[in-house]
């Protein structure tokens with residue numbers, strides 16, 4: 001009986017999480033939305049105490065390691081991953097997400113607006129590495 005209740009609660013949680021992800025998948029998600037969701041996630045579990053910048057950085061590096069494992073010993077991996085099966089691609093999506101989520105949370109805990117910083121960096125990169133003028137080659 002107790003087991004039935006637990007299984008029911010787990011199924012309810014899974015359904016709620018699936019509903020939430022559909023809601024997000026319906027449109028482009030922003031870094032701010034991810035940041036807000038991660039904040040709620042940590043608060044609901046009283047995990048803010050663990051989300052120090054150093055802990056988050058180490059967690060992100062660990063996830064980069066897990067991401068690297070997917071590519072390890074495979075030889076060259078072609079764009080589009082045509083020879084990967086669906087399970088491998090889904091796993092890849094999860095590991096990429098773990099890295100992104102820890103990066104977003106880390107930025108937030110450091111008081112860095114990541115979207116703003118990234119846009120500024122793209123502008124800085126373009127100044128440092130100017131595109132060749134199209135007229136030059138003509």
Ligand SMILES: Nc1ccn([C@H]2C[C@H](O)[C@@H](COP(=O)(O)OP(=O)(O)OP(=O)(O)O)O2)c(=O)n1
Nearest residue numbers: 041042047050063066095097098099101102105
């Ligand atoms: N203290 C924590 C622990 C987890 N997470 C979140 C962020 C990541 O998206 C995910 C990481 O969860 P796991 O540590 O369980 O790592 P994996 O999902 O990679 O599982 P595993 O290492 O078993 O493959 O959960 C978090 O925000 N804070």
